[in-house]
Each structure stands twice: as structure tokens, then as C-alpha cells.
Amino acid sequence: MSDRRSAAAVTRRRRLQSAAWGTGAAHYAYRLVIETMIRTWAAGVGRRHGIAFAEEFRRQRFGGIERWARELGAELPDDV
Numbered sequence: 001m002s003d004r005r006s007a008a009a010v011t012r013r014r015r016l017q018s019a020a021w022g023t024g025a026a027h028y029a030y031r032l033v034i035e036t037m038i039r040t041w042a043a044g045v046g047r048r049h050g051i052a053f054a055e056e057f058r059r060q061r062f063g064g065i066e067r068w069a070r071e072l073g074a075e076l077p078d079d080v
Contacts, residue, residue: 039053046054061076069076 042053042055045056046052048054066076
């Protein structure tokens, strides 16, 4: 009887560890949601450029103070 209890405890512990470590069904469900979101976004960007999927990046220069710095006479490099 104690062997059955300990086997059940080991099985339960492995299930809990799988869920916590991201190898169980919950991890798979999150992965599908995130993958779908990324693919949908990349497909939208790709459509704008005439291809199936693409990435785009936003570059923010000088924390949004570029215009103010130029008005004060600062020389800012074109590429950072």
C-alpha cells in the first residue's frame, strides 16, 4: 500500500513540476496563443511590404527630445 501511495505522490509531483516548468498542457496552450499573436502581427507587417511575414522595429532617438535639441543648436548624429 505504501508503494502505491509513494508512486501516486511521485506522479503528482511530476505533473506539478511539468506545469511549473512549462512542459505540460498549460505551457502548450500559452505557446499557441503567443505564437498566433506573433504570426498575426508579422503577417500584417509582411502584407505592407509585399511578403508573407516580416519584422519591424521602432527606433527612438534621444528619448524624444531630438527636435528640442536641434532647436537649441545641438548637432545630433544621423545614425546612432
